[in-house]
Amino acid sequence: MKPSIAKFAIGQVVKHRKYPFRGIVYDVDPVFANTEEWWQSIPAEIRPRKDQPFYHLFAENTDTEYVAYVSEQNLVADTSGDPIRHPQVSEMFVRALDGAYKIKTPRMN
Numbered sequence: 001m002k003p004s005i006a007k008f009a010i011g012q013v014v015k016h017r018k019y020p021f022r023g024i025v026y027d028v029d030p031v032f033a034n035t036e037e038w039w040q041s042i043p044a045e046i047r048p049r050k051d052q053p054f055y056h057l058f059a060e061n062t063d064t065e066y067v068a069y070v071s072e073q074n075l076v077a078d079t080s081g082d083p084i085r086h087p088q089v090s091e092m093f094v095r096a097l098d099g100a101y102k103i104k105t106p107r108m109n
Helices: 036-040
Strands: 013-016 022-029 054-060 065-071 075-077 093-095 101-103
Touching: none
Parallel strands: none
Antiparallel strands: 013 022, 013 075, 022 054, 054 065, 093 101
């Protein structure tokens, strides 16, 4: 498999094309890197290709927060400007005045 260049960056807020959830990218795999069992559990008619970036998200919907693993073909940029409420976001990111999320830099003592 030839990896693609990732369309979305760490700290970028994205939403799913078909399902009602959004999240912040905290890691990217250049190609599928989950288990075969996980991939096979997706119905064949909507199963994504493996030769594309897959994104690890701190995700949320109207009911809950969770971690998601989503193919690039199923994501679009979320331009709402709404903050992400997932509790792990503050462990890794800081929200800038313009609403963008930046990776926290380690504090030197």
